[in-house]
Amino acid sequence: MTRKPELKGRPELRGRAARLAHLLPTGRAQAARTPFVLLVVVLLGGGLIGLLVLNSALSEGAFHLDDLQRETKELTDEEQALQRDIDAYSAPDALQRRARELGMVPGGDPAFLGPDGKVKGVPGEASPARAPLVLAPEALATATAPPSPQSAPRSPHAPTPGR
DSSP states (O other): OOOOOOOTTOOOOOTHHHHHHTTSOSSOHHHHHHHHHHHHHHHHHHHHHHHHHHHHHHHHHHHHHHHHHHHHHHHHHHHHHHHHHHHHHHSHHHHHHHHHHTTOOOOOOOOEEOTTSOEESOOOOOOTTSOOSSOOHHHHHHHHSOOOTTTSOOOTTSOOTTO
16 A cells, blocks of 8 residues: 655544545645735725825814804804994984984974875974974983073073062
8 A cells, every 4th residue: 555645744534534634725824814914904004094084084174164163253243243333323313313414304293094085184394493303312411401591692671680
């Protein structure tokens, strides 16, 4: 009988074990590991690079969000300032002052039309001599203060006090 040379580290097998032993890889285990290790290294490196790119994109988005929030705050402040200006121009005393500057005078008494077409009330005409309905703050202060004796004009026929 001829003997087959023994494989390194393996005892000689017979029968069914010998047939199964031919199915197992013998010396190629070391060579098959190299592509697997390279694949794992490439995957890990690609994952790290992907995380770096993702982190950079998130940082850029955070800076952009900060800029947009700052711009929103500035626009909100500007909107509030414009609303204050509108409120100041819409105040009754400001409207009256601007109307007087344009030469407008307060209107007279109004007349109303009823559902049957009859006129209710007597309309009055607007006259510049009428007292304003809304007094300006300057006019209000002078209208409520009693006139001082020096500022009141004296008529030559009026009796002087104390005589």
